[in-house]
Each structure stands twice: as structure tokens, then as C-alpha cells.
Amino acid sequence: MKSESKLEKILEAGHFAFTGELGPPRGANAEHVREKAKPLIGNVDMVNITDNQTAMVRMASWAAALIAIEEGLEPNYQMVCRDRNRLAMQADILGAYALGIKNMLCLSGDHQKFGDHPTAKGVFDIDSMQLVNMVKTMRDEGKFLGGADIDIPPKLFIGAAANPFAEPFEWRVHRLAKKVAAGADFIQTQCVFNMKKMREWIRRAVDMGLTEKTYILAGVTPMKSVGMAKYMASKVPGMDVPDEVIKRLQGAEKGKVADMGIEIACEQIQEFKEMKGVAGVHLMAIEWEHKVPEIAERAKVLPRPVV
Amino acid sequence: MIVAERKPFEEIKELVKAYKKVLVAGCGTCVAVCLTGGEKEVDILKTELDMARRMENNPVELRGHTIERQCDREYLEAFDSMVGDFDAILSMACGAGIQFLAERFPQIPVLPAVNTTFIGVNQGIGWYEERCRSCSNCVLGDTGGICPVTMCAKGLYNGPCGGTNKGNCEISSDQPCAWFMIYERLEKQGRLDCITRFTPAQNWENQVPRTLIQPGYKKPEKQ
The missing domain is CATH 3.40.50.2300 (Response regulator)
Incomplete structure (x- = not known):
């Protein structure tokens, strides 16, 4: 084992992983984190704790992750390159590991222009790929990026994101290969709606042998409404929502659109369970944490394995 | 200029x-x-x-x-x-x-x-665009002559990020994605190997006031 992560144990044992997400609050409200954590307990193997997502200031990811641990969840500490330089990142990584965090996800971060401090200086001292490699160097070689020795290296399970849909599609799998070479132990993809493209991307990843070197968790987001689907299709960069998904939601009976959203998500999860090269699903039920038990139940991913 | x-x-x-x-x-x-x-x-x-x-x-x-x-x-x-x-x-x-x-x-x-x-170029009379952040470590040789530090809104060396949007940057549909352009150009030149390699963390040299003394010249002694 490379780390002390429960997710790593589950994946190593060959189980189909199921992970969730929790966004920290816009305030020092620990109770809010505990409330959001409750429906996730026992229903997911790990929960991503987002880091100032959409460039809005929120409770620090590591802090919300510690609250999640207190509630009995295994957190995936997200870190974006937008807000910290390499000194702050390495310091936070050591602190997070020292306090019991075992997984992290290395991301670029949405541009600060989108958030509530649009004129902030974006740091981007290193990029997400370099962050992956830095954490790997810290863990496996026991060295800081600057080359000095670390007394107790952080044994973290290293995650990275991948977007299978962005243009040019040809480049996507090569970028994945680059992240794997940089040291990504697992990958969580962008929300998948275009299954046709996803199948092709995974096929290429399998052909290149990448799924032997990293675990790919497919991103699934249940649509709550037609409006949400249309918004994601047209306004969220990097998102690929085919018309047929919108049409299916529109075809749902009155008051049953959200239910249809969950049904589509469950069908996807079912297919991912069978798809060669996919090691699990990362469920991003955005501000819908309380629906996770129902989704897990309907997707037949319960009970979660105990390792 | x-x-x-x-x-x-x-x-x-x-x-x-x-x-x-x-x-x-x-x-x-x-x-x-x-x-x-x-x-x-x-x-x-x-x-x-x-x-x-x-x-x-x-x-x-x-x-x-x-x-x-x-x-x-x-x-x-x-x-x-x-x-x-x-x-x-x-x-x-x-x-x-x-x-x-x-x-x-x-x-x-x-x-x-x-x-x-x-530092930019003259696109037309009264129309100028930024092209260089004078980072002191030029990588244009590997990026098809397109600067990732200047032209990518996040200055990524291993781009693009997940925000690349049909050839444009997530910050605006008027802003081309630098890494999309880099890919397209290198592909046409048959040089994609330049960006399949991992680029390690940059040694930033523009964090202190810089001085350049050309070979064969020297700074006058302080009086």
C-alpha cells in the first residue's frame, strides 16, 4: 500500500468504489458540516471536501475534512493551485496528514474571476500536475519540492481530476497519461453525461494501459431539474450535456423530474460497474447530500465494503 | 513593445x-x-x-x-x-x-x-494585445510559440485545465484557450511530443528586481 487510505484498500481489494462530496459552508458553522456529513455516513467510501469551490471563500477544506473525520467519514482533501504557493501547499499537506487526512485531490481551481473576490491575485505557483508530482515526491522520496528531507513523509493517496470531454478530445487521454506519470493514484472525472464519449475515452485509457496504473472513478451528478441541466449544458465550462439527457428530463411527469435525474444517474452507475477500466463512481450530488442514501440504495452500491 | x-x-x-x-x-x-x-x-x-x-x-x-x-x-x-x-x-x-x-x-x-x-503586440492601429510576462525562462520552443504563462489565465505549464471550453478559456468565450492553441499548432507541426512530457515546477526568477549584464560588460564600480 502506498498510503493509509481506506479508499486505496477498497480499490486494492477489487471493490467498486463509491465516493461522495461535501461543500464546506460560507462561515464558521461546524454544525452545518456535521449535518451534511450525516446522510453520507455508511453510504460512501470517501467524501471530497471542496476547496473554495467556484472561487468563493468557504471554510478551509482541511478544517471541514477534520470535522468529517469526527463524524466518521473518510475525507478527500481537495487542494487548488489558485490560492496557495508551494510553501503553503506543502505546509498544509503536512498538517492535514498529521491530523489524520489520508487522501487528497490535486486541482487547478476555478479562475478567481468567477468568485466573490474577482480581483484577487491568482497564485498558480505550480499547476495541478506539478502538485500531484510534488505530493508524490513528498510521500515516496520523503523530500520537499525544494529537495530537503521531510522527517515524517505524508502517506497520502493522491488523486487528480480528468475531463474526458473537453476539446480536443484526442488530447484528453494523453493528458490523463501525463497525470498518471506525474503520480496520480486515482482519478475522479468531470461529471459524465455524454456516455458515448466516456466509453471511448475509457477504451483509449484501457488500450494505453493507464487503467492498470491508476484507478478511475467516473463522476456522476444527478440532475435536479431541467433548468439545472440546461444551465450545465450552456453555462458551465468543460461540461458536455447531450440533448437526449435534457429531453428525458423534460419528458418526466410533473413533479418527477428530480426522480428522473436520479434514475438516469443510477443507470449510469449500473453501466460503470460493468465498464472495463472504471474502478468506481464519484457522486457529486451538488447541495443534495440528503439524497445520497436514496441514490446509493437505488444504484445498488450498498452495503459499502468494510476493509 | x-x-x-x-x-x-x-x-x-x-x-x-x-x-x-x-x-x-x-x-x-x-x-x-x-x-x-x-x-x-x-x-x-x-x-x-x-x-x-x-x-x-x-x-x-x-x-x-x-x-x-x-x-x-x-x-x-x-x-x-x-x-x-x-x-x-x-x-x-x-x-x-x-x-x-x-x-x-x-x-x-x-x-x-x-x-x-x-508587453504586447500591435494588432492594428490602437489595438494591442499582451504576449509576454517576462518570466525569465522562455518555454516557447516547447509550446508552439504560444506562451502558457501569459496566454493561459492560470499560467499553467501542463495545461489545459478542466475549464477549457470548446477552444476557449473558462474566463470568457472571447479568450482563446492557450493550451487548445498550443495543441493545435504542435499537432500541425508533428511535435506533440513537446507537451506529452511532464513540465516540472517553474523556477520563478521574476520575484526579485532583475539585472542583466551582457557577457563582456560589467557594472561600473560604486563610487
């Missing part, structure tokens, strides 16, 4: 409001080419200030003078015999020129009339 933009008139007026004799110093190189701080713009600013101050019953004595380059001692010398007559200098040069002028005449307030914006 270095591109600058004139400050809003109200801000300039505020900067010089306490002074009765102001020398408006133009620069004849980059800022003249980008229509911001050359001889013509010095005349315009002088006229605007003169009118505004008359309206406020606070007249100001103004003189305009444009030299070839404010970042060059050889040309700055022309101001030596002039500055004694003024109680402030309003420079229309880039930030480098303004500082060099202030360094030469430390007894006189030297005030900026422009905001230095970027």
Missing part, C-alpha cells in the same frame, strides 16, 4: 492639483507607438489640464517635452537644464521610464500619467 494606458483624467488632475508649474514629460518609444505617451499625447494632456485648472481658478504653468526614451540616461539628460523651473514632473512613460526619471531628479515629485499594462 511596452503598452501603457493613460490614467483617467480625474486621477491625473488630482495627482498634480497642488503644483503650479508642471513639466509633462513624454516618451518617444513604446508609449508613443501605442498612442499613449508620445509628443501628441503630451500636447493633448497639457491642453486638458490647462483648461481644467483655469475652470477651477487654479491656473497651472505647463510645459511639455518629449524625449526619445525615458529609460535611457543618454536622453534623460535633456531634462537636466529644464527641471529646475518646475515643482513637479508628470511622466507619460512606462513604469520603468517614470522610475528612471524619478531617480535622476530625486528632489522633484515625479508622478505617473499612465498605467503600464503589458
Whole structure:
């Protein structure tokens, strides 16, 4: 084992992983984190704790992750390159590991222009790929990026994101290969709606042998409404929502659109369970944490394995 | 060239409001080419200030003078015999020129009339675009002649990020994604291997004031 992560144990044992997400609050409200954590307990193997997502200031990811641990969840500490330089990142990584965090996800971060401090200086001292490699160097070689020795290296399970849909599609799998070479132990993809493209991307990843070197968790987001689907299709960069998904939601009976959203998500999860090269699903039920038990139940991913 | 933009008139007026004799110093190189701080713009600013101050019953004595380059001692010398007559200098040069002028005449307030914006190219008359952040470590050889530090909104060395959006950057549909362009160009050149390699963390060299001394030259001894 490379780390002390429960997710790593589950994946190593060959189980189909199921992970969730929790966004920290816009305030020092620990109770809010505990409330959001409750429906996730026992229903997911790990929960991503987002880091100032959409460039809005929120409770620090590591802090919300510690609250999640207190509630009995295994957190995936997200870190974006937008807000910290390499000194702050390495310091936070050591602190997070020292306090019991075992997984992290290395991301670029949405541009600060989108958030509530649009004129902030974006740091981007290193990029997400370099962050992956830095954490790997810290863990496996026991060295800081600057080359000095670390007394107790952080044994973290290293995650990275991948977007299978962005243009040019040809480049996507090569970028994945680059992240794997940089040291990504697992990958969580962008929300998948275009299954046709996803199948092709995974096929290429399998052909290149990448799924032997990293675990790919497919991103699934249940649509709550037609409006949400249309918004994601047209306004969220990097998102690929085919018309047929919108049409299916529109075809749902009155008051049953959200239910249809969950049904589509469950069908996807079912297919991912069978798809060669996919090691699990990362469920991003955005501000819908309380629906996770129902989704897990309907997707037949319960009970979660105990390792 | 270095591109600058004139400050809003109200801000300039505020900067010089306490002074009765102001020398408006133009620069004849980059800022003249980008229509911001050359001889013509010095005349315009002088006229605007003169009118505004008359309206406020606070007249100001103004003189305009444009030299070839404010970042060059050889040309700055022309101001030596002039500055004694003024109680402030309003420079229309880039930030480098303004500082060099202030360094030469430390007894006189030297005030900026422009905001230095970027190192860029001339896309058309009055239309300029940024192309270089002078990072001191040029990677254009590996990125198809497209700078990831300048042209990618996140300055990524291993792009694109997840926000790349049908060839555009997540920040705007008017802003092309640098890494999309890099891919397209390198693919046409059959050089995609340049970006399949991992680029390690950058050694940032633009974090301290930089000095360059060409081989065969040296800094004069301090006197």
C-alpha cells in the first residue's frame, strides 16, 4: 500500500468504489458540516471536501475534512493551485496528514474571476500536475519540492481530476497519461453525461494501459431539474450535456423530474460497474447530500465494503 | 513593445492639483507607438489640464517635452537644464521610464500619467494585445510559440485545465484557450511530443528586481 487510505484498500481489494462530496459552508458553522456529513455516513467510501469551490471563500477544506473525520467519514482533501504557493501547499499537506487526512485531490481551481473576490491575485505557483508530482515526491522520496528531507513523509493517496470531454478530445487521454506519470493514484472525472464519449475515452485509457496504473472513478451528478441541466449544458465550462439527457428530463411527469435525474444517474452507475477500466463512481450530488442514501440504495452500491 | 494606458483624467488632475508649474514629460518609444505617451499625447494632456485648472481658478504653468526614451540616461539628460523651473514632473512613460526619471531628479515629485499594462503586440492601429510576462525562462520552443504563462489565465505549464471550453478559456468565450492553441499548432507541426512530457515546477526568477549584464560588460564600480 502506498498510503493509509481506506479508499486505496477498497480499490486494492477489487471493490467498486463509491465516493461522495461535501461543500464546506460560507462561515464558521461546524454544525452545518456535521449535518451534511450525516446522510453520507455508511453510504460512501470517501467524501471530497471542496476547496473554495467556484472561487468563493468557504471554510478551509482541511478544517471541514477534520470535522468529517469526527463524524466518521473518510475525507478527500481537495487542494487548488489558485490560492496557495508551494510553501503553503506543502505546509498544509503536512498538517492535514498529521491530523489524520489520508487522501487528497490535486486541482487547478476555478479562475478567481468567477468568485466573490474577482480581483484577487491568482497564485498558480505550480499547476495541478506539478502538485500531484510534488505530493508524490513528498510521500515516496520523503523530500520537499525544494529537495530537503521531510522527517515524517505524508502517506497520502493522491488523486487528480480528468475531463474526458473537453476539446480536443484526442488530447484528453494523453493528458490523463501525463497525470498518471506525474503520480496520480486515482482519478475522479468531470461529471459524465455524454456516455458515448466516456466509453471511448475509457477504451483509449484501457488500450494505453493507464487503467492498470491508476484507478478511475467516473463522476456522476444527478440532475435536479431541467433548468439545472440546461444551465450545465450552456453555462458551465468543460461540461458536455447531450440533448437526449435534457429531453428525458423534460419528458418526466410533473413533479418527477428530480426522480428522473436520479434514475438516469443510477443507470449510469449500473453501466460503470460493468465498464472495463472504471474502478468506481464519484457522486457529486451538488447541495443534495440528503439524497445520497436514496441514490446509493437505488444504484445498488450498498452495503459499502468494510476493509 | 511596452503598452501603457493613460490614467483617467480625474486621477491625473488630482495627482498634480497642488503644483503650479508642471513639466509633462513624454516618451518617444513604446508609449508613443501605442498612442499613449508620445509628443501628441503630451500636447493633448497639457491642453486638458490647462483648461481644467483655469475652470477651477487654479491656473497651472505647463510645459511639455518629449524625449526619445525615458529609460535611457543618454536622453534623460535633456531634462537636466529644464527641471529646475518646475515643482513637479508628470511622466507619460512606462513604469520603468517614470522610475528612471524619478531617480535622476530625486528632489522633484515625479508622478505617473499612465498605467503600464503589458508587453504586447500591435494588432492594428490602437489595438494591442499582451504576449509576454517576462518570466525569465522562455518555454516557447516547447509550446508552439504560444506562451502558457501569459496566454493561459492560470499560467499553467501542463495545461489545459478542466475549464477549457470548446477552444476557449473558462474566463470568457472571447479568450482563446492557450493550451487548445498550443495543441493545435504542435499537432500541425508533428511535435506533440513537446507537451506529452511532464513540465516540472517553474523556477520563478521574476520575484526579485532583475539585472542583466551582457557577457563582456560589467557594472561600473560604486563610487
